[in-house]
Amino acid sequence: MSATLNAASPAIRPETRAMIDRLIAFDTTSRNSNLELIHYVRDYLADLGVAAQLVHDEEGRKANLYATLGPTDRPGIALSGHTDVVPIDSQDWTRDPWSVSELDGRLYGRGTCDMKSFIAVALAHAPRFLAAGLATPVHLCFSYDEEVGCKGVPDLLAFLASQPVKPAMCVVGEPTEMKVITGHKGKTSIRCHVRGKEAHSSLAPYGVNAVNAAARVVGYLADMAARKAAEGPFDADFDVPYTTVHTGTIEGGTQLNIVPGHCRFEFEFRYLPQDSPQTLLDEVKRYAEHEVAPAMHEIDPASGFGWEEMAGFPGLDLAPGAEVVEVAKALSGGNATGKVAFGTEAGLFDRSGIPTVVCGPGSIDQAHKPDEFIALEQVALCERFMDRLEERLSA
Numbered sequence: 090m091s092a093t094l095n096a097a098s099p100a101i102r103p104e105t106r107a108m109i110d111r112l113i114a115f116d117t118t119s120r121n122s123n124l125e126l127i128h129y130v131r132d133y134l135a136d137l138g139v140a141a142q143l144v145h146d147e148e149g150r151k152a153n154l155y156a157t158l159g160p161t162d163r164p165g166i167a168l169s170g171h172t173d174v175v176p177i178d179s180q181d182w183t184r185d186p187w188s189v190s191e192l193d194g195r196l197y198g199r200g201t202c203d204m205k206s207f208i209a210v211a212l213a214h215a216p217r218f219l220a221a222g223l224a225t226p227v228h229l230c231f232s233y234d235e236e237v238g239c240k241g242v243p244d245l246l247a248f249l250a251s252q253p254v255k256p257a258m259c260v261v262g263e264p265t266e267m268k269v270i271t272g273h274k275g276k277t278s279i280r281c282h283v284r285g286k287e288a289h290s291s292l293a294p295y296g297v298n299a300v301n302a303a304a305r306v307v308g309y310l311a312d313m314a315a316r317k318a319a320e321g322p323f324d325a326d327f328d329v330p331y332t333t334v335h336t337g338t339i340e341g342g343t344q345l346n347i348v349p350g351h352c353r354f355e356f357e358f359r360y361l362p363q364d365s366p367q368t369l370l371d372e373v374k375r376y377a378e379h380e381v382a383p384a385m386h387e388i389d390p391a392s393g394f395g396w397e398e399m400a401g402f403p404g405l406d407l408a409p410g411a412e413v414v415e416v417a418k419a420l421s422g423g424n425a426t427g428k429v430a431f432g433t434e435a436g437l438f439d440r441s442g443i444p445t446v447v448c449g450p451g452s453i454d455q456a457h458k459p460d461e462f463i464a465l466e467q468v469a470l471c472e473r474f475m476d477r478l479e480e481r482l483s484a
Contacts, residue, residue, distance in 0.1 A: 099194075099469040104216075106196075108209035109468070110189045113198040119173040119237045122150045126172050130154055130212065130231065137215055141229075144248045146241070151233040153245040158215055159223030165482065166416070167228040167256035167443065169242075169434060170208040170263075171235030174200040180459035195462040202463045203456035207262030207449040207471060214475040218482075225482040228256045235434055238278065238400020242434040246441045255443065258413040260420075261435045262449030264456060264463075265427075267470045269417045270447035272326065272428035275404035275436060277366040278357040281306065281377075282395040283341070286388060287350035296348030297385045297392040300341045303352040306394075307336050309376050310356055313369070322363050326428040332360040332369070333430075355399065359430065362406040370396075403436035405445065413444040420477045421448055421470075429453070448474070 115126040131141045134156050141156035159165065177186045177199055184190050186199035196206070208231060218227050233241035249255040263270075283303045288296030314334035323330045334356065341352025358369050377394045385392040407414055409426060418424055431453055438445040450467035 099466050101465055101468045102213065102472060104213040105210055105468060105472060108213040109196060109201065109206055112205040112209050113189050113200055114187055116187055117173050117200070118176050119234055120176070123172045123233045124150065124152060127152045127154050127231070133212065134215065137219060139215070139219070142248070144244050146233065146244065151241065153233060153241050153248075154229065154231040155245060155248065156229045157226045158218045158229070159226035159482070161226065162254060163225065164254055164257035165223075165226030165228055166478065167230050167259040167438075168207075168211045169230040169232070169259050169261045169438065169445075170204050170211070170449075171232045171241070171434070172205070172208070173233055173236050174203065174205070175236050175457045177459070182459045184460065186461075194465045196465065196468070197460055197462045199461055202264050202451035202461050203453070204263055204449060204451070206451060206463050206468055210450070210468065210471045210475060211262070214472070214479070217475075218479055221479050221483040223479075223482045227478065227482065230256075230259070232434065238276075239402040239432070239434045239437060240400060242437050246437060250441070257443070258416065259435070259438045259443050259445040260417055261433050261438070261445060261447045262471075263431070263433045263447050264449050264451030264453050265429065265447055266452055266467065267421050267448060267450055267474065268423060269414060269421055269426045270429050271405070271407040271409060271411075271414055271426045272362065273405045273432055273435065273447065274327065274332070274359045274361060274430055275366060275402060276357060276359050276432045277370065277401040278355065278399040279370060280353060280355045280397040280399050282397065283352040284392050284395070285348065285350045285352070285385070286392055288348040290346040290348055293348050295388070296350075297388050298348050299352035299392075300349045302381050302385060303339060303341060303354050305381050306373065306377050307339065307354055307356075310334050310336050310373065313372070322361060324361050324363075324428070327361070327430055329430040332358060332364045334358055334369070359432065360404065362404045366401065402432055402434065403440050405433070405436040405439055405447070407439070407444065407446065411444055413446050416481075417446045417448050420474050420481070422473065422477070
């Protein structure tokens with residue numbers, strides 16, 4: 090049971106709260122299927138007389154959802170959100186992550202901030218949109234696997250490209266404290282496979298140590314990161330104003346007395362729009378192939394490096410005067426815009442020809458953490474956003 094609302098906390102609509110409760114109860118960790126949630130949303134919309142279209146992944150385990158509230162023969166404003174959440178594994182939660190609890194003006198639960206509350210507000214407002222007799226439609230775009238590289242949205246965008254009508258613009262409801270975000274970094278994540286040659290550790294010079302080879306490239310990535318921090322390019326509008334280079338995992342070898350014949354590490358670039366991820370990757374590959382691999386090949390020509398792109402999405406870089414920016418500012422009730430270091434599907438929508446901003450409730454500081462929460466004040470601001478959208482599209 091949730092605690093009573095703090096007297097100083099803003100009231101949110103009962104239907105909004107009920108929808109947040111319902112969506113948080115679905116464990117849509119990215120490794121799981123999201124179909125139970127998607128089918129619930131499909132059926133909820135069907136009860137309102139709205140037909141939703143599902144775009145499944147290749148295995149049929151997951152799906153994007155697309156639906157239009159209002160006239161279907163003209164483009165409108167899309168509200169986009171991802172249905173997956175990050176794992177709770179090894180996190181020190183003090184409450185049930187799959188059941189919303191309320192305390193001191195906050196709603197706790199996995200996904201309350203990132204980003205089921207935005208989806209819940211949009212869905213709870215759907216009956217109001219429909220009753221208003223919209224002249225311009227609201228499109229709902231709910232995707233899967235954003236947290237593991239925006240893997241679901243490309244299929245949704247391919248579906249939209251085949252439709253006679255697609256959205257005129259889009260708002261991605263990632264947590265920005267309801268501020269309008271016009272730019273975010275792009276991301277490319279890479280897995281490197283290092284092939285060595287095993288040998289007894291007493292005969293180490295006759296083997297090719299894959300861990301040592303990997304370590305040299307990881308060291309080069311660290312040097313590249315330091316160079317970017319010192320030399321740029323820079324964009325002061327971002328909270329981290331330069332491209333970052335990060336190695337996240339590394340594993341290799343079997344036991345200490347065997348020269349490791351394999352190693353694998355994963356790294357990423359979160360890059361400013363003016364940087365090219367391909368140029369950055371080419372630089373790392375050149376170092377590996379020209380500075381590290383030749384000595385490996387002298388011992389075993391079959392040793393070396395393999396490169397696998399895991400995921401990626403483009404950055405977002407909107408002109409301040411773009412129409413979607415002006416619309417979003419009017420809906421949010423604010424005049425300021427900004428840029429963020431974290432990535433979203435906004436760059437993919439924008440690149441597909443649908444101008445897109447990011448604006449949603451909650452703070453990214455709370456995302457992905459144990460005891461994730463969203464302030465009731467943020468949910469209320471998002472409700473006001475939907476009220477203004479309803480008024481604008483009904484005119």
